[in-house]
Amino acid sequence: MTNLHQELQKRIAKANGIGAMVITLLVMASAWGDWAMMATIGVINALVIAANMFVTFVLLSRLSHRNAEITRAVINLSTGVLIAHITHWPLACFLFMPYTALVFDPVARKTTLYTVLAVCVVYSLGSYLDGVPLMTPFVFTVLTLFCYETSSSRHAVIRVMLAEAESGRDALNRAYHSLQTETAARERAELELAQHHKLEAVGRLAAGIAHEINTPVQFVADSVSFIDDGNRRLLALVDRQSRIVAEATSALDDDERTRGRATSLRVMLDEARATADLDYLRDELPLASERVHEGVERVTHIMHSVRQFAHPDKKESAPVDLNESVRTALTIAAAEYRLVADVETELAELPAVLCHAGEVNQVLLNLVVNAAHAIEEKQKQTGKRGTIRVRTRVGSDHVAIEVHDTGVGIPEHLQGRIFEAFFTTKPVGQGTGQSLAVSRAVIEKHDGRLTFESKVGEGTTFVIRLPLRRAAA
């Protein structure tokens, strides 16, 4: 484009140069025989050509375009009048005026027009004063104006075409950029969708596992209940047998011949009890089965949370108890924080909020796991346990869930980036696999907001706000 442009500019300059040379030769030829005159004309024209070159290549870059053109016009005009005066007016007029009009670069159209008019007036006046018939300047003026109008109109047409091409190029550029942006957004959306499907699949798997575990848990609990009941009955039997033995041995005491036998039987019984550690069993067996029941209860609770959490089959929004969601997320994430943090909850009484439980649970889990990791990071430096505090509260038009941690905090230079897609500071395999970008998108899909405040070394608080206007009655 620029090469072609330069090429064309060169062609114009060449044409102008040749034109100037031809004019010079013609004027010189008109003075054939008068050699001094010819030499004078040659020198003057050479000077004019040099002046023009100077204006084009030097002044144009220093002066404004308009001033450079005016300067050139004045130089050419003076030369034209001078040559006309010393040779013949009609010749000079015919050669210089249209040529001058053609060479003008009509960047500032008005200035150029005035200059051309000035040239016409000066030539007309000059020729009139030198006694040339008025017809000559009149014809020259018409010819000049015609040249000027044709050349400047051509310029205008080219300019319009250029502007159109440029605006077309700009539109194409804009379209290209928006296409690029759209492609990137689509790729991101596709990746996030894939991530979402992955999480959904994991949830489904977890719910399935939770179901499978229920059956063994059921028969473990049933069997322990049975063992417990059996123990009680066996102990009752032992007690009754002991009383029977006591009665039998005391009967033996009555007779002097069997008294020794009775004593040795009592010793044998005591020994047998001691061997079996009967008293300990009596105390500890019920506690053991109590422990099994407690354990089963905990497993049941965890499995219930997993099933609650995954909600793999619920696709629509439904009224959700967000406090229950908090408890569920804390149960599921227990492995992440138990070693490094204590959990405090402050759960206000909440109305049911219409939302997609599975998605909101996922966000909550993500925040709790992030909190645990932030605290774990800090514990490596200080060796102290941290605290995760989860609060729920009701505002005038929303429900808020705050997840606060006493972890390392988010450095200020990263605070603006944590909601960017795929932004992570964690090595592969850590975290829940959901980016904060997705968490925010999920909350915003519910017309809510996900915000945070953080101070390095002190901790971070994330706040989920979900609108209450969509709450179920």
Added chain:
Amino acid sequence: MNGAKKRVLFVDDEPLLLRALQALLRTERARWDMEFALGADEAMRAFTMTPFDVVVSDMRMPGKDGATLLGEVRRQQPGTRCVLLSGYADDALLARATPHCDVVLNKPCRAPDLVKTIEELVERGA
């Protein structure tokens, strides 16, 4: 044959679970006549021979599931009381089973709850 005893059928595809239930509920044998069937097919064979007052079935079993089994039981003997034991969170499946059962119990359920549920159904059925 004790005519006054109520007949209860337990159905599950897990033999260990059935054995545990059998042991646990042995104390109830004076008032209930209990049978334990491994899977839906065995349950239907037992049911066809002598109908039961109460059927307690697991939801998820290979082949015929609990909902289908209870549906068949109801077709044969509409007065039968049905309990579905479910560890499955799929609401659609539960909804399909609901017309055929009186109570849905979540797995795992504690023995006293199961006994109480059966007691209530037996009284209602009497």
